[in-house]
Each structure stands twice: as structure tokens, then as C-alpha cells.
Amino acid sequence: MSGSGGVHALVRRAHEERVLAILRERGGLSRAQIAARSGLSRTTLSEITSELLARGAIVVVNTDARDRAGSGRPAELLALDPRSGQFLGVDIGHNRVRVAVADAAHEIIASGVEEYRPARPWPHRLAAAVGLVDRIAREQGINLAALQGIGVGVAGPVPAGGSRADVLAAFSARFPAPVLVDNNTRFAALAEAGHLGRNRRAGETGNDAEAGDVLYVRLADGVGGGLVVAGRLVSGAGGVAGEFGHVKVDPAGGVCRCGKRGCLETVAAVRPVLAAAGVDNLGELAVRRHEPHVRAVIDDVAEALGRVLADAALILNPEVVVIGGPLPFAVPEIVTGAAAVIRAEMIPGEAHPLVRPAQLGDDDGARGAITACFRQSPLLTDYPNPRVPGSLS
Amino acid sequence: MSGSGGVHALVRRAHEERVLAILRERGGLSRAQIAARSGLSRTTLSEITSELLARGAIVVVNTDARDRAGSGRPAELLALDPRSGQFLGVDIGHNRVRVAVADAAHEIIASGVEEYRPARPWPHRLAAAVGLVDRIAREQGINLAALQGIGVGVAGPVPAGGSRADVLAAFSARFPAPVLVDNNTRFAALAEAGHLGRNRRAGETGNDAEAGDVLYVRLADGVGGGLVVAGRLVSGAGGVAGEFGHVKVDPAGGVCRCGKRGCLETVAAVRPVLAAAGVDNLGELAVRRHEPHVRAVIDDVAEALGRVLADAALILNPEVVVIGGPLPFAVPEIVTGAAAVIRAEMIPGEAHPLVRPAQLGDDDGARGAITACFRQSPLLTDYPNPRVPGSLS
Numbered sequence: 009m010s011g012s013g014g015v016h017a018l019v020r021r022a023h024e025e026r027v028l029a030i031l032r033e034r035g036g037l038s039r040a041q042i043a044a045r046s047g048l049s050r051t052t053l054s055e056i057t058s059e060l061l062a063r064g065a066i067v068v069v070n071t072d073a074r075d076r077a078g079s080g081r082p083a084e085l086l087a088l089d090p091r092s093g094q095f096l097g098v099d100i101g102h103n104r105v106r107v108a109v110a111d112a113a114h115e116i117i118a119s120g121v122e123e124y125r126p127a128r129p130w131p132h133r134l135a136a137a138v139g140l141v142d143r144i145a146r147e148q149g150i151n152l153a154a155l156q157g158i159g160v161g162v163a164g165p166v167p168a169g170g171s172r173a174d175v176l177a178a179f180s181a182r183f184p185a186p187v188l189v190d191n192n193t194r195f196a197a198l199a200e201a202g203h204l205g206r207n208r209r210a211g212e213t214g215n216d217a218e219a220g221d222v223l224y225v226r227l228a229d230g231v232g233g234g235l236v237v238a239g240r241l242v243s244g245a246g247g248v249a250g251e252f253g254h255v256k257v258d259p260a261g262g263v264c265r266c267g268k269r270g271c272l273e274t275v276a277a278v279r280p281v282l283a284a285a286g287v288d289n290l291g292e293l294a295v296r297r298h299e300p301h302v303r304a305v306i307d308d309v310a311e312a313l314g315r316v317l318a319d320a321a322l323i324l325n326p327e328v329v330v331i332g333g334p335l336p337f338a339v340p341e342i343v344t345g346a347a348a349v350i351r352a353e354m355i356p357g358e359a360h361p362l363v364r365p366a367q368l369g370d371d372d373g374a375r376g377a378i379t380a381c382f383r384q385s386p387l388l389t390d391y392p393n394p395r396v397p398g399s400l401s
Numbered sequence: 402m403s404g405s406g407g408v409h410a411l412v413r414r415a416h417e418e419r420v421l422a423i424l425r426e427r428g429g430l431s432r433a434q435i436a437a438r439s440g441l442s443r444t445t446l447s448e449i450t451s452e453l454l455a456r457g458a459i460v461v462v463n464t465d466a467r468d469r470a471g472s473g474r475p476a477e478l479l480a481l482d483p484r485s486g487q488f489l490g491v492d493i494g495h496n497r498v499r500v501a502v503a504d505a506a507h508e509i510i511a512s513g514v515e516e517y518r519p520a521r522p523w524p525h526r527l528a529a530a531v532g533l534v535d536r537i538a539r540e541q542g543i544n545l546a547a548l549q550g551i552g553v554g555v556a557g558p559v560p561a562g563g564s565r566a567d568v569l570a571a572f573s574a575r576f577p578a579p580v581l582v583d584n585n586t587r588f589a590a591l592a593e594a595g596h597l598g599r600n601r602r603a604g605e606t607g608n609d610a611e612a613g614d615v616l617y618v619r620l621a622d623g624v625g626g627g628l629v630v631a632g633r634l635v636s637g638a639g640g641v642a643g644e645f646g647h648v649k650v651d652p653a654g655g656v657c658r659c660g661k662r663g664c665l666e667t668v669a670a671v672r673p674v675l676a677a678a679g680v681d682n683l684g685e686l687a688v689r690r691h692e693p694h695v696r697a698v699i700d701d702v703a704e705a706l707g708r709v710l711a712d713a714a715l716i717l718n719p720e721v722v723v724i725g726g727p728l729p730f731a732v733p734e735i736v737t738g739a740a741a742v743i744r745a746e747m748i749p750g751e752a753h754p755l756v757r758p759a760q761l762g763d764d765d766g767a768r769g770a771i772t773a774c775f776r777q778s779p780l781l782t783d784y785p786n787p788r789v790p791g792s793l794s
Binding site: 019220221233235237238240242243244245246247248249250251252254255256266267268315316318319320322323324325326327353355356357358359361 | 412613614626628630631633635636637638639640641642643644645647648649659660661708709711712713715716717718719720746748749750751752754
């Protein structure tokens with residue numbers, strides 16, 4: 009943190025988010041109503057709403073005569089601007105780009121997808137991504153002049169050095185907002201955690217203040233994952249937290265693309281599963297999954313995955329373990345099988361995590377990228393919230 | 402967070418911590434000098450220093466004539482009060498209680514220990530703890546009237562229900578400050594992370610703004626641990642994060658006190674190691690540790706510990722892995738052996754964590770309890786600090 013400017017900016021942002029959360033709950037409130045609900049002074053609130061109006065995050069929705077109370081001037085009613093994009097989430101995959109746009113209160117107001125040939129080079133993917141954003145804004149009538157943050161998730165290894173700079177440059181050149189770049193699987197983990205938060209807390213806090221400790225693993229071409237601890241995405245010291253795929257599950261196993269032997273990825277990624285089951289694709293795997301030979305392969309995957317997740321759950325004590333990606337989508341028995349292994353490995357008598365399949369669709373990365381943007385404000389999520397836990401050891 | 406009062410309190414605290422950090426760097430500064438270094442306005446600073454003076458956190462150190470500049474009134478010089486305890490850390494173990502007191506700038510200004518018979522009941526331990534605090538204050542001339550926070554670490558299972566309430570009640574009745582209770586092993590993890598922070602950042606930030614992602618495991622009567630992620634202690638959803646001791650390392654192993662079979666604790670706690678080595682105590686183990694039979698036992702412990710920590714390190718991507726407790730203190734080869742296993746399991750070509758023995762002594766729990774208290778202010782530690790990592794999967 010640098011200087012008191014940082015603190016003041018932080019407080020202003022906390023106030024803003026408070027006002028926006030109130031306006032998401034119910035649009036069309038007067039400043040007096042917002043002041044009463046927020047606990048902010050009239051003076052402070054007036055500064056906040058002026059700023060939000062100037063930025064295009066909120067609008068005056070009426071000054072209609074029917075709302076006049078008594079003989080004075082009508083009270084202006086304020087609401088979120090349903091057409092003002094404040095956060096942009098982009099997920100640049102191997103064969104498509106997904107985009108989602110959220111308003112100031114974090115609701116998705118526009119989205120889209122564009123496919124391209126697999127493994128198209130970075131400059132082409134970036135051009136497709138920026139082009140898709142522009143098209144969505146144009147076709148869905150979204151104003152992007154007031155963007156507060158941009159999150160860009162990328163599939164596979166995050167491009168290092170020059171390529172990474174290309175990602176930042178492509179979006180920075182087009183939009184005057186800060187850009188976050190991360191792995192799209194980790195963004196998906198954050199989205200699943202947020203999804204949970206909304207479901208569980210609906211009506212409780214009145215906003216989607218995501219919470220919870222979540223392990224997320226994704227079984228696809230590779231095996232990746234992400235961790236959410238106390239509502240925040242864990243990066244790790246080197247930015248590679250969540251590498252469930254490279255935990256050793258079979259010391260005598262095959263060589264992994266990482267150079268080690270017997271990694272979870274050599275057992276639980278799509279390709280080795282199809283090969284072991286002797287099928288050509290996930291559709292065939294799904295259809296034939298109850299045949300004994302195929303079922304045995306699936307049981308082995310569930311067992312290996314369950315053991316890795318059980319160890320991680322003992323150490324991290326998550327509320328939820330989410331298993332996503334095309335493989336468990338085709339074969340849900342992988343989730344139930346892994347859940348049984350995890351249950352058996354937890355400490356008897358202590359609460360066990362909920363183990364569930366991923367609930368979001370292909371837009372999970374874009375949604376998580378948006379979540380990552382507004383999570384940059386720590387004030388609303390974790391102060392002051394001391395935990396006073398118990399422990400066995 | 403509740404209402405704007407919460408935000409204002411937070412900002413005031415951030416300002417305070419800024420001023421205190423400056424005064425720890427160099428005591429005896431005028432308000433003008435503090436204003437220049439902090440970037441705070443004279444008005445804001447005056448409010449802050451008045452509050453700190455009233456609370457007894459800082460004192461006027463001179464108004465000596467030799468400091469008069471020109472002909473006006475001398476500028477009051479302010480400094481930390483070296484006798485004002487602001488944070489209290491207590492570690493209530495099986496056979497002793499440790500206490501440490503820190504000033505407003507987080508430096509330890511007094512400490513002490515009192516032993517009692519092992520497994521003394523809770524009311525006696527609590528009375529001993531509060532009595533020790535009073536004695537330290539009296540004998541070392543520490544004023545505890547202005548305590549800002551109290552952290553109490555307890556060995557073994559954190560007492561639940563009534564016993565837990567007893568811990569809170571014993572300290573709340575005696576001191577008008579918020580009380581945090583947690584497992585003392587987790588507090589030790591936080592202390593080791595802070596220790597690292599101070600070492601690495603000395604001269605860089607000028608304060609002990611702890612940082613880093615740390616795995617901490619402790620091999621003692623049991624095997625416990627703690628996780629620090631982005632500078633914060635991980636509690637987990639149920640408050641039991643860090644249970645390295647109950648990860649399965651041998652499916653055919655012995656029954657653990659937790660009810661499962663083959664937990665790391667059945668292999669790497671003090672008692673099973675002494676039994677397997679055929680020695681009576683840790684002193685004998687240390688002396689005979691190079692005998693082939695004993696060495697083989699130690700190698701097995703290092704291998705099992707290393708595998709558990711390697712899996713955790715792949716998932717959490719820590720900067721440092723710390724191995725503490727009386728067992729590795731007696732047999733440092735456990736640390737070097739586990740380090741070799743961890744190195745071999747990391748993803749080739751990516752940075753590996755530093756694996757090191759614990760560096761703090763028996764006061765680690767009390768120190769960590771203090772750290773946990775002042776960590777309740779999130780402002781100074783992690784805003785805005787987005788990470789923009791790369792990833793393999």
C-alpha cells in the first residue's frame with residue numbers, strides 16, 4: 009500500500025460497492041433511501057453517487073410526477089445502468105474465445121462466444137477476442153467506456169515473456185482499464201466458488217460476497233485445478249498453485265509430459281482414460297461406461313483422483329470439492345467414486361467436505377475472470393472476520 | 402463489514418499503523434517529520450497522534466531546549482512507548498505456558514515462561530497463564546492498560562464448548578481487549594512465516610510485513626502443521642486446516658488415534674520413531690542416529706514426510722516448507738531427507754520451495770499469537786497486490 013491516497017481510494021471503493029450492492033437488491037431508490045440503508049452520511053453518499061453517475065455505472069431512472077411526495081422537487085431515483093459494462097471477463101481457449109460483461113453490481117449483462125480452428129496462434133486468438141468484445145458491445149448495446157477491470161484467462165500454459173506482454177498489450181491498447189491475466193482453470197475455480205457463495209448466501213447477505221474454501225480440479229486434455237481459500241484464489245509463490253495433475257499416484261506409472269513418472273494426469277486426463285477403456289471419444293465412453301472393463305478403468309480414475317483430493321482436503325479443510333471438465337461431465341461416476349474415497353479418508357467425527365460436480369458451463373473461465381477483477385477490493389470480503397477454530401493435532 | 406463506521410475504523414487503523422511503522426524505524430520525530438514521511442495531512446496526523454498518546458502507545462520524548470529551531474516553541478518529538486504493551490501472545494502447552502508482549506510497532510518488549518506439571522487441568526493452566534502475564538508486567542515494568550489484542554494458542558485439541566469459553570472468559574475478564582484462540586501449532590506456522598518475512602524484507606520495506614506462502618509441519622507427540630497463504634494463516638472451513646498428520650502414508654499401517662490406518666502421525670511422531678529405533682528418548686536417538694538400524698528408521702520417516710509435503714507443495718506452490726518440532730531438532734537428517742524427496746517430486750524446470758528447519762524456539766506459539774492479532778488489519782498486507790502468474794496445466 010502506498011500513501012494515504014491508497015487508503016482513501018480503498019474507502020471510496022468500499023462505499024461504492026456498498027451503494028451498488030444496495031442498488032442491485034432493488035433499483036429505483038432515492039439518495040435518502042440509499043443513505044438509510046447504507047449508513048453513509050448524506051454528504052458522503054452524494055459524492056459517491058455523483059462519481060457513479062459520472063462514470064456511467066448508475067443512472068437516474070425517473071423524476072416522474074407520480075413520485076412527488078408533497079409539494080417539493082421530486083426525489084431522483086437511482087438505479088444501476090443496465091447497459092454499462094464495468095467488468096470484462098475473457099477466456100481464450102484452444103478453439104474458442106468466450107466473453108462476459110458484468111455491470112457495476114457484478115451481474116452478467118452480456119456474453120458471447122466465437123470459435124476458431126484449434127491451436128490458432130496467439131496474435132490471431134487475441135484479435136478474435138478483442139473483435140468479439142467489440143461485436144458484443146455493438147450488438148447487445150453495451151457501453152464499455154467505463155470499464156473498471158478486465159480479466160483474461162488463457163488455456164494451457166500462460167504465455168510467458170513476449171506472448172504474455174502481447175495479451176496485456178492487446179487489451180490495454182483497446183481499453184483504459186487494468187488487465188489481470190491468469191490460467192483459465194484457476195478462474196473457473198473462482199467462478200465455481202462464487203456460484204456456491206451465491207447459492208448458499210442468497211437472502212443472507214443480499215450480495216454475492218463469495219466465500220468458502222474450495223478445491224477445484226478439472227479433468228480435460230490435462231488435469232489442472234485451482235484453490236480458493238477464505239474466498240480468494242490462491243496463486244502460490246510461483247503462480248502455479250493448484251497443480252493437482254502432477255501429484256504422483258503411481259510410482260511405476262507412465263512418463264508425464266512434465267518429465268516425472270506416474271502423475272495423476274497420466275491416469276485421469278481424457279486421452280489416457282480413452283486409451284485404457286479402448287474407446288474413441290467421450291461420447292462412446294459415456295455410452296459404454298457400465299461395461300465391466302470400462303467400469304474398472306473409471307473406478308481406477310476415481311480412486312486415484314479421490315486419494316489426491318483426500319490428501320489435499322485433510323491439509324486444506326475445504327468446504328467444497330468441485331470436480332469439473334469434460335471427463336466427469338461424460339462419466340459422473342468419477343465424481344461419486346472420488347467422493348466415496350474422500351469420505352473414507354477424512355478424520356472420523358469431523359465435518360467432511362461436500363464433493364460435487366462443477367455447476368457452471370463453458371463460460372466458467374470468463375465469469376471467474378470477472379470475479380477476480382472485483383475481488384481486488386479486499387475490504388468487502390474479509391474484514392473483520394476472525395475465525396476461532398478448533399483442531400485435532 | 403458493517404456500516405461506514407467499520408470503514409472509518411479501518412482507515413484510522415491503517416493510518417495508525419503507518420505512523421507506528423515510521424516511529425519504529427526511528428523514534429524521536431516531530432509531527433512535521435512524521436507528516437512528511439507518511440503523506441498524511443497535518444490535521445489527520447494530529448488526530449492520530451492524539452489518539453496514540455491518549456492510549457499510551459506513544460510518548461513525548463523531549464521538548465529539550467537544544468532542539469529548539471529558531472525562536473518558536475520547541476517541536477515535540479514523539480516515539481513509541483517502550484513500556485506499553487499493545488499485543489499479548491500466550492501459548493498454553495501441556496507442561497508450560499509462554500507469554501510474549503509486543504509494543505505498538507509489533508516488537509517483543511517482554512516475555513516469560515512458567516512450567517507446571519504435565520496435563521494440568523484447564524482451570525489451573527488458565528490461572529497460571531493469567532498469573533504469568535501479571536508477573537511479567539509487574540517485574541518487567543510493562544503497562545497493559547492499552548492492550549489492542551490478545552492471542553491465545555493452546556496445545557492439542559482446542560477445547561470445545563465450555564472449555565473454550567473458559568479460555569475466552571479468563572482473558573476477557575482480566576483485559577478489555579479482543580481475544581483470539583487457536584491451535585498453537587498454527588500460530589507457530591504464522592511466526593515462522595513472519596520470521597522469514599523479516600529476514601527477507603529487512604531494509605526493503607522497513608517493517609515486518611510478513612509475506613509468503615509457507616507450509617509448516619511439526620513433528621512432536623503428534624504431527625500437526627499450519628499453512629500460510631499470501632501471508633495469512635489458513636483456517637479451513639472447519640478450522641482444522643494443516644492436518645498433515647492424518648494424510649495416509651501406508652494403507653497397511655497401524656491404527657492412528659484418529660481412527661484411520663497408516664496416517665503420517667503413526668510413522669513420524671516422536672513415540673513411533675523411538676519405538677521403531679529401539680531407543681528411549683530423543684537424546685539417545687540423536688546420539689545413535691548414524692547406526693544403520695536407526696538410520697533406516699529415520700530414512701523412512703524422511704521419505705514419508707517428504708512425500709506428504711511434496712504433494713502439498715505441488716498443490717499449494719509454497720515459497721518455503723518449514724519442518725519443526727523436537728524430532729527434527731534432534732535429528733536434522735529428517736529435514737534434509739524430506740527436502741531431497743520434495744525436490745525430486747517438483748515439476749522439472751519450475752522453481753522449487755526452500756525446505757528448512759524451523760528457526761524459532763519455544764516462544765514460536767506466543768509470537769505467532771501476536772502476529773495473528775495484528776494481522777486482523779488486512780489493509781497493510783495485501784492491497785493492491787494482484788499476482789499475474791503463469792501455469793503449466
